[in-house]
Amino acid sequence: MSLINKMLQDLDARSKDGHGQGADTGGIRPVPERERGLPRAVVFGGAAGLTAIAIALGWIYWKRPEVPPVLVNVAQAPVPVPVSVPTPVPVRVPVVAAAPEPAVVPQPEPMVEAAPAAAAPMAREFKASEPRRVAPKPVTVAAVKPVPVVVEKIIEGKQVTPQQSIDNTYRRALGDLQDGRVDDAMNGLQRTLQRDPRHQGARETLVRLLLEAQRPDEAVRQLQQSLALDPKQPAQAMMLARLQLDRSGGGAAALDTLKRSLPFAGEHLDYRAFLAGVLQREQHYREAAEQYQLALQSAPDNSVWWMGLGIALQADNQAVQAKAAFERAKALQTLSPQLQAFVERKLVQLAGAGK
Template sequence: MSLINKMLQDLDARGTPDASGDAGGIRSVPERERGVSRALVFGGAAGLTAAAIALGWVYWQRPGVPPVLVSVASTPAAVAVPVPVLMPVAVPAPAPVAAAPVAPEPVFQAEETPAHDKVRAAELRRITGQPARRAPAPVAKAPTPAIASERIIDGKQVTPQQRVENEYRRALGQLQDGRVSEAMAGLQQTLQLDPRHQGARETLVRLLLEAQRPDDAARQLQLSLVLDPKQPAQAMMLARLQFDKANGGPAALDTLMRSLPYAADSGDYRAFLAGVLQREQRYREAAEQYQLALQAAPDNSVWWMGLGIALQADQHPAQARQAFERAKGLQTLSPQLQAFVERKLLQLTAATAK
């Protein structure tokens, strides 16, 4: 208003100092004409004032627009995925994200894309701290590992002992089918799984002997006796293989003596040991073993004959004659052996007569 007053004062000061006329070439404006001019001035001033007030009211009453919210409809995107505009959102009490009210945005939505929607949703979850949880996917159970000592064959757990028996039966089946080489390989596989499997060991030894491989058979028996010396039958078998070789008597004798403590009640074992001792010219020990063997089988004519031979060699002719007579009297010897015993009796009778 002070500006308008000053404008009026300046206009009023331009009037003449008296009513006589213009001074210095300035014509005095008639009163009517002066009054019309002042009325126009006042009217114009009032209009300007009203326009200024109206403009100010409009200015102050317009809604505020955040400076960061802009329309991106006509602006080309700088990157492939639009960068979402972060909006401050009041976080209510914990509630599902879908139920949280979202205030309408006072901006024009640019052509939204699915990727843009996903980015906005991810940003909203990050701000609210309540990410949407997906239902957990079903987790398939891992198969229970088989026990280290077991194997799965045809969908079944097989214990080591069952696997050994399966290999052994398979080898026997191959042997029945005439596949000897495959059977021997199967028996060796069985012994690798269980070196103490006696059935597989004895069968393999028999096959090796039939294949004229005595050295391989002897090695199998030696391995078995190292693991378990309490096997008189295998010790006798090994001793026979050793005894048949040149100068194999000491080796056979050593094998038999190591297993003797586990064959105290076996007459066959002691009789065989006596025969090896006799060949090694250890006649007294041989006679002792024959006598122990005959305690278990007193009607064995062959053992009586062997005892007579050991006693005669050990310089006991009378006792030797008694042993030969007992062997002859049992009448169970073969014709060859029967003739041998009769010759021995004649020698001893002739020696006694002298």
Template sequence: MSLINKMLQDLDARGTPDGRGDAGGIRSVPERERGVSRVLVFGGAAGLTAVAIALGWVYLKRPAVPPVLVSVASTPPAAAPVPAPVSAPAPAAAPVVSPAPAPVAAAPLAPEPVLQAGETVASAKMRDAEIRRITGKPARPAEAPVAKVAVRAAAPAASERIIDGKQVTPQQRVENEYRRALAQLQDGRVAEALLGLQQTLQLDPRHQGARETLVRLLLEAQRPDEAARQLQLSLALDPKQPAQAMMLARLQLDKANGGAAALDTLTRSLPYAADNGEYHAFLAGVLQREQRYREASEHYQQALQAAPDNSVWWMGLGIALQADNHPAQARQAFERARGLQTLSPQLQAFVERKLVQLAAAR
């Protein structure tokens, strides 16, 4: 009977906010009533049990109050921010969960509330909820705030630089230097333009626009050795530049015994000039200068396949064939050159003399 009394007292205490029982409601059975008949005792016990079950059912059906999260962090309580007091009780709103941009580690489960003597987990949760509703403060210290991940602006990559507050890629920096050099050249500041073009090539040695402009300025400034060095650097990086190879070969031919160097330059870029008549004719002239007449005649013939009406190249073919002891073929080449009527008067006279020589040799 004392166990039933204790259960009823607990239920009565939970039913009121201040923890006092209702004087007009259910009360405990006094000790002096033990002498009542057994039928009344058992009947009363059954009734009380039914009432207890009904009250328990009512309380179990009440809306569940979200559990209060208790901090399990190891930081001291003083470091945790004190929550602002709530002016009026308000129903707890369901938290809105926003989709996280990246998967994060699962938060630890909230610990169960601290139980007092004779309490169950459910009753302790309801007790804490009642204290929070009445006082506006949690029954225990608030949970330490979860550390927020600071989102910083991405630092510029190692390949980028910040100029005037803007991130500039290496390619953009090269183009900026090149445009600045061209602007200086347009303003007549040739010395500054030369330095700007050299700076552009230090950033990007394969920048052909800067290389060709620099070579042209060096040639205009009567600095052929520096121009040749720039062309050699360019062709070493990329031999697929027939025009630069021809320019370098001309500079090399201006030097004493420069024919071998010019031939080496032209030969290395020859695979990338198979259909270039100008290239073949220029190479043929260098070979003829080096007295390699058979090879010269072959390249003249390849050049004439691209431009069959070039009278100068026909004249060059005639010279190479005559030197290689092919007089009949040489005469045909000279006659074709004379018949096109596009030679200058000096060259036209030269061809006439060659035809006279070949006719006398027959």
């Protein structure tokens, strides 16, 4: 402003020297109006223009610091994106919102246009780094999932076969029996037989407990089921035959039971002697004598079986052979006093019949 004032004062001084002070005009002629300097209006107009330009430049200077915050916001916008936003699309939103503010002045436009270019590398960095942050998650989950399965297998221990499970049930039943829990033991034995009907240890133990509990009918059913599955069990056949003999008219059933298992008796001498006694009871004397003789071939010192042979032979009207059998039984001296007296009476009876 001082420069403009000085210029105006110089112009005013020159004007006074030419018109108001009566200078020597002898050799000087007046300058025509058109040859004089610029009019004052032009000078003042130029001064006003320079003033406007200075004001505009000052306004631009003071407004420039407001632009960088827009750029900083654009550059900083992607920082929180990896936490919540998977794509860089929202990065451009601050630029669009801030664009109208610098539109008044043309100069800042290149700076505003450069903001997306500066943000683009950051967006590319985010895209490049995003797989490194996200990809490990499924890998970690996939690696953790199989762990509980392995632990469960270790806790379970070795696999148990069906037969081992059945044997475990049988042993638990025996344990209950040893502890005096008879009902629990019987239930455990029944569960064992439901899973394995051919489990002979469980079957025989259950039959014994049923007989001790005075439940012979259930014991008979258990033995019949067992022999129906496997008739190669002479011991169970003998037990069933004894139970059947205790029933009224059960002799025929007992005889049928023993005959079905006879082919599997082999050298079971007690089985043959028991069959002979049932045959004798059912009045099959000759067959009874044959079974006694087969048994005595392997056990010639059994006085009871000699006595049984004598009874069968006497009933079959073979008195001579019967007398010889009774004499052998008496001579062994192993009979009880009652049986010894019985044999002596038979011998007297046969001696009287021979006369």
